[in-house]
Amino acid sequence: MSISSPAATVPARHIVEEAARWLVKLHEGAMSDQDRQALQDWRAQNSEHERVWQAADALAHAMGSIPPELGIKVLESARRRQRRVMIKTVALLLATAPAGWLVWRHGGADWVASQRADYRTGTGQTRAIVLDDGSRVVLNTNTALDVDYTAGQRRLVLREGEIMVHTGKDAARRDFVVQTRHGAIRALGTRFLVRREAGSQYSAVAVLEHAVEVRPLLAAPDAPATRIEAGRQLRFTVDGTTAQEAVPRGADAWVDGMLVADNMRLDDFLAELARYRSGVIHCLPEVAALRVSGVFRTDDTGQALATLQETLPITVRLRTRYWVTVMPAA
Structure with a gap:
């Protein structure tokens, strides 16, 4: 039998962006009592707002929450730029990644139980x-x-x-x-x-x-x-x-803190590596079929990405610590 995931209903873009702004502001620790009431009012406006908010909140938990450096007081211009990047990141995940919607549509009770x-x-x-x-x-x-x-x-x-x-x-x-x-x-x-x-x-x-x-x-x-x-x-x-x-070689290597790749597709390997790292690793289609072999430490995903960049014709670009894009080398 074949296995596939059901299609997820993606909400209107403006609702997704509003939810992303609220989520980032909440995790910045910059919410006043008035802001919290405004968020509650926004969620109560209609069921779609609440559905999107629940999916955004579940996605934040799955990512290990919003990056803590957003709450650090830095130069205001840099802080605004970083905040815009994170809002766009959260909105993109909600708009394109089915995982966030599957958490809400099919796994809400499971998430609570977990x-x-x-x-x-x-x-x-x-x-x-x-x-x-x-x-x-x-x-x-x-x-x-x-x-x-x-x-x-x-x-x-x-x-x-x-x-x-x-x-x-x-x-x-x-x-x-x-x-x-x-x-x-x-x-x-x-x-x-x-x-x-x-x-x-x-x-x-x-x-x-x-x-x-x-x-x-x-x-x-x-x-x-x-x-x-x-x-x-x-x-x-x-x-x-x-x-x-x-069973592939090294299937249980994670017990010893290792991730073994034996002629594995790059996109499949990055999906496994992403399990040990907060945030997202996005692999462009142009390099997805490249092959990876080796043994990598699960407690140092940064070193694993650096090794891939040294041994494959790819560039690893970090927009933030929580958003990594793997693309063809220049």
Whole structure:
């Protein structure tokens, strides 16, 4: 089966720009009581204003909030220029990036749940936890995870992000299940990766040892689960799975703070690198198909970008720390 994201309804440009101005002003810390009331009045004017504001606010959280240097008192002319750049950046993201609208249209409840999750990591962070049965779970960047152990089952709920699970031996022989909004993964004494990006219409599982069984959320009760053996991976939606593929080399390298590229397309590599960096990395189509191979540190995305610029015919342009464009070399 093929997997695609539903089309998102993009609002009027002037509403997007107004929301961007309010958002930047709010995160500058320059809001007076009158400004806050004016923002509330603007949101209450009609449902479209509120919809856009919710999407803008969710996008700001996904980006790690608005850059803090906007609140620093610098020369007024420079500050105005920087503010205009950020307003344009936020407006562009809201107007063109479907992720922001998918967060609002399809993932609002998930976003709230992720903020209240038992375990969370921020952008660029990882975290290892050991559960009561000795199972070890490592959370990748921007991950939210709930743990629900009962007398009959060991259950993890991945709200967003990515985890590596190494199951422990349970004296009571309870099933070990990882649940996402798209279905359930039952471990068969194993080590595996599960990934579910915020707003995505699928989840992914990669098996590193032994095997797992995957059951989509809307699968018929009598339908057999899909078994995945070590070295294989697939994606699944609420009603089906893709064909199984080989797990790429270094799929779990992030556990050790590394990102491995093996003849990877540049745009795909930059999408992975962007997970560990606040803001946006935009790759122009002219260089998207260039190939990348190497090992890069996830805690130094700036060095990774510099290395790419040294080894590929590209230019990496930083408009701000939070907006990077990768384009052909001059």
